[in-house]
Amino acid sequence: RDLELRTETGVFLLRYLIRFGKYDEAIEKGKELLEILKDRQINRTHALISMLVGDALLKKGKLGDAEDFLIDAIAAFRRIGEHDGVVSCYNRLAKAMKDVSRFSRALEFLEKAADYAKKHGLDTFLGPLYGNQAVILIKLGHFRRAEELIELAGRSYETHGANSHEKMQLTFTEVFLHLQKHELERAGRGLSEVQKVLVESGDPRAEALFHELVGILKLKKGEAENALHHFRKSLEIGERIAPRSEIVNQAKRWLGEAYLVLGELEKAADCLRESIEISDEMGDGYERAAALRALGHVELKRGNREKAVKVLRRVSDLFESMGNEFEKAVTLLDIAVIAAKNRDSRADTFAAMALRAFELSGSEYWKARAAYALATAYGAQKKYAEAFRELERAEETFSKFGDEEYIARSNELRDQIDAALVAVASKEFNYFFRKDRIERDEVKVKLLLENFVRELDAVSGLIAFSDVPGEIKVEAAYNVDREDLTPILSEFDALMAEGRNVRFSSRGNDLRVRFRTATGNGFLYIKGNGRPLSKEDILGALHFSDLLEYLFRTQPLSRNEGRTVSIVIPSENRYIVTRNPEMLDILAFIEKISDLPLPVLIYGETGTGKELIARYIHRKSRRSSKPFVPVNCANIPTSILESELFGFKKGAFTDAYEDRKGWFEVADGGTIFLDEVAEAGPTVQAKLLRFLEDKIITPLGSRESRKVDVRFLAATNRRLEDEVREGRFREDLYYRLKGVLIELPPLRERRDDIPLLASYFLEKVRTELGIEVTEITRDGIDLLMDYPWPGNIRELENVIKSAAVHAGAGGRISREILLTLIGDTRGTEVKKLKAELEDIEKKRILRVLEEVGWNKSRAARILGLSRQGLILKIKKYGLTSTAVRQ
Known part of the structure; x- marks a missing residue:
């Protein structure tokens, strides 16, 4: 009886110590009590002490130790059948993980809590658990799943009842969702509902959160002064509750955002640094990264572009380390806009990555923001057709959401692209x-x-x-x-x-x-x-x-008897330039087959322009206004190629957190082009065959098949008949693919096109690099004509670019300059340009990897590659870190 009384008294003491912040004493006392109870039968007291020690460890930031004690508490509560204790411990663990931005772990604990509550009939717990999951998913940008959970929480409250506080919290969660999706009218209606019951609640935390959300709404509407008032109110209430709390941290960060909009940069920087300081104390990585991102924009407004980009890239890495693809995408969007304004060739890559993430999130508004950034990038790169396409996509959504700022920005961008298009068109016509x-x-x-x-x-x-x-x-x-x-x-x-x-x-x-x-x-x-x-x-x-x-x-009209004309075909702002009879026959053939419902197989050596021909087939077809989706099978690991092409269902494999469309579904109504199709493995080949037979695809992990309307084009630089003989490619798929076969001649068989192509690439250098090289000398042209061009047109373009750089403004590309790049093919020493370029690339990749400590994500961003593309190059060159080599 004395032991029972002592341990029960100990539980009260632990609660007291934790309440007054004496966490070390609570941990030491709790461990003493558990040591006393270790040989005794587990009971409720044992479970409570483990839970309270876990709470104290959480307050100290010792997550690993806290998790051990709370898991022990869960086991104890289970053994004695106290089910609400189990759910409570899971909820504690989830909140702790959320507070330090370990969102995946938090969701895992909340899902376990909800499953346990359903299993044991604890229905009143479900509404809050669903709401807590929704908050995390909103932060991660998983809006569709968050909406489902909010609906489940609402239904649970209707069925099992809920107090006014729980209902108000769910409304706050809905408002948070609408703000993240930029659905401002719906957010405003939700806040009006909360305001009606807020005074009666007497809950200062709820009042602080209300002012924070109203401030965010005002800021998004362009009312920064009004937003400041509400953020200050939220901060004032938060400091009364706890001076270094989550409420204060968020209020400081949003104050910084508002000052930034108003151009008060010093005040903005002060608030944001305070937010970062509090975030570090609390271990809140999400708020820290968000405040750091705003600081990046402060630097940008100060004119420190390089510093701003450096900060934003760091923020992107931080969000990636949290598994927060949505906020990473928002940051990439900022980087893309800066890059586009400075004509950085990677701008479209950053914007496209962001767009992909927003498409998965289910946010129309953010997709439009990414499309606008992509249009800006394409405009800077003179890809005007793509720029107009993305801009129209963005404008429609901005009008729908009533975003006056971005409607005005879109109009301004459209005017800029219109003007540039006319100027460029005139210049190109004059040249060609x-x-x-x-x-x-x-x-x-x-x-x-x-x-x-x-x-x-x-x-x-x-x-x-x-x-x-x-x-x-x-x-x-x-x-x-x-x-x-x-x-x-x-x-x-x-x-x-x-x-x-x-x-x-x-x-x-x-x-x-x-x-x-x-x-x-x-x-x-x-x-x-x-x-x-x-x-x-x-x-x-x-x-x-x-x-x-x-x-x-x-000139009189020629009926093309000799077929020795020069044809210039703009295709997606690229050009097919030829007077070669064989190429002209191919172009005429494409006119005939462009709308035939047959697959097309394009064969050609590397660098002969297989994708360009595929784009031209698409453009000549009735599907030209629909998507053209190119996929390079060689750049995607075999293990994930199936899911990339055909999509997957949630749970199909580790990290498949939600359904995702494959490229075939993205291309529905248009054309898909599989480059290097010989690289596809047996499973993918089987699925391709089924598609070609009945237009049906099956996402990975799904039992349901889907019919898609897609024109199928493929290309390879290998002879598929040889691959069939070697057992690496299905014979039945090969015969399906070669319904229409186009064989592109290598450049060494198109020598009459070499001067034409060289002049075309020289003009591209003038336009894109701004190097006004006057001409290629006659003996230089002779050398180009004699060279065998193993890398075909792509190699020729690279040689002309390099030669132009060597020649400089006002110079001429001479035979001597070209000899340093490709050698004299009539002599005995032929320099291997491709090998030299690969050696340069290999050394650069290794240098960057060593500089960033072999962080592949960071290295890929510096190099302008995808992470997967970098991994493939590491394997190709057999690169290892210095530490491993030593």
Whole structure:
């Protein structure tokens, strides 16, 4: 009886010591009591003491030891059948893990608590447990699952009852979700509901949280001054409760964010540093990283761009270490915008990574923010078609959410891209259609018209001419229905009779332009897409008509008998440049098969342009407005290629926390292109065969099949018939793939294209690098013609770039410069350019890895590679760390 009384008294003493912050005494006393009880039968007192020692250890930040004691308490509560004690311990562990940003572990404990509560009929525990899970998932950006749990919590409260405090906490959680998703109206309605019951609750913590959330809402609405008032109120209440608490920490951080928006940088920095200090004391990695991110923006506003980017990259690493892909993506978005403004070529990579994460989160708004950043990056890289596509995607969402700031930013970006597109188009036309290069033929004129119509985002176009009065001939038509032909041509005579050069429709979205031919007049017709044509569109049409006038006045129509013409085909802001007969046959063949419902297999050596041809097939097809999804099988480990292509269900494997679409579903309605398809393993090959047979895919871990409408293109640099013989590739899949086979000739078999391609790449260097090299000398061209080009077109492009750098502004690319890069192929010493480049790459990768302590994620970001791409290169070069080598 004395022992029982002593231990019960000990429990009261432990509670007292913990309440007044005497954690070391509580831990020592609790361990003494457990030592006394170790040979006794486990009872409720034993469980309570273990739980309280665990609580004290948590307060001291000793998570590992605390977890051991709380797990002992759980075992003890289970043994005596006190089920609410089990749930309470799991909840304690979850809160502790959440407070130090170990979110995955916190979710694990909450899920165990919920499962245990359901199993033992503790229904009243379920609502709060679901709500706590939802809060963590919102922080992680898993919005869909958070919404499901909020709904489950609400249903639990309806069925089993809940007090006003529990209901208010659930409403706070919903508001937090809406704010993270930028659903500001819904967040405002939720806060209005809370305000009605807040005064009655008398809960200062709830009041502080209310002011914090109102402040965030005001800040997101652009009302920074108003937001400051609420953050100060939250801070004031928090400091009364506990001066170094979670409430105070968050209020300090948000005050810093508000001061940042108002341009009060010193105040912002002070608040953010205080938040970081408190976060360090509490072990709150999430708040620390968020405050550090805001400090990065303070540095950016001070003009310290490099320092800002360095801070933001560090923040990205911090969120990644927590498993918080959403906040990492928000940070990458910040980096992408900075990179785009400074014409950093990695801007689109950062933005695309963020977009992928936001697509998984289920947030329309954040997807739009990523699309805007991607559009900015593409605009800086002169990828105007991609920029417009992403911008339109973003604008629609910003309008839906009523985000005036980003609507204005989008309009400004659209104007910038419009202006740049006209300037670049003029420059490219002036380059590609010089007198020494252009020849008029029906294929070329049709392609020119098609690409010009696409550039204007118009519907259709037509070029006609009349060399004999009363006789009109159609030179080329794109997307013009036969029944529309007569009304269009009737406009020709009217335009000639009026003596005008330009004529509009009444709504200003159709355009007719006159030009002169050798013995008569020509006529360019453009049908708009319903929107009025801009000034830039009209200037572009006039410029295009100047080009047509040059063609029609200087050259008769060639029917391409010798097929020795130069064709330039803009495709996704890239160009297929050739006058080679075999390549021209391939392009003509693509015209015929572009819409056939057959797979296409493209064979060619490395660097021959297989992906470019695949993109051209897609662009020529009726699917051109739908996604084109390229996947390089060689860059994805065999172990995950199946899940990348076909998607997976939640729980299909470790880390499969939610359902995810594969690339086949992403490409639905469009085209998928599998490069290096020979690298696919047996399982993937079997699934590809099933898709090709019945258009059905099955995500990993799912029993349900799905039908997708996808055009299938594949490429390889290996002979698949050899792979079949060696047993590495399925014979039935091979015969399915080669429904349409396109074989691309290597550059050594296209020698007549080498001067054309060299000039094209030289102009790219002028445009992209700003190096105004004048020309390639005649003997330099001769050397290029003699070289065997094992790396094909890609190698030629790299050589021209390197040679231009050596030549410098105003210089010429001479034979001597080229000899330092590729050697004299007619001599005995042929330098291996590819080997040299690989050696340089190998040394750079190793240097960066050593600098960052072999942190592959950080190294990949510095090198501009994906993490998986870096791992593949480490394996390729057989790299090991200095420590391992020693």
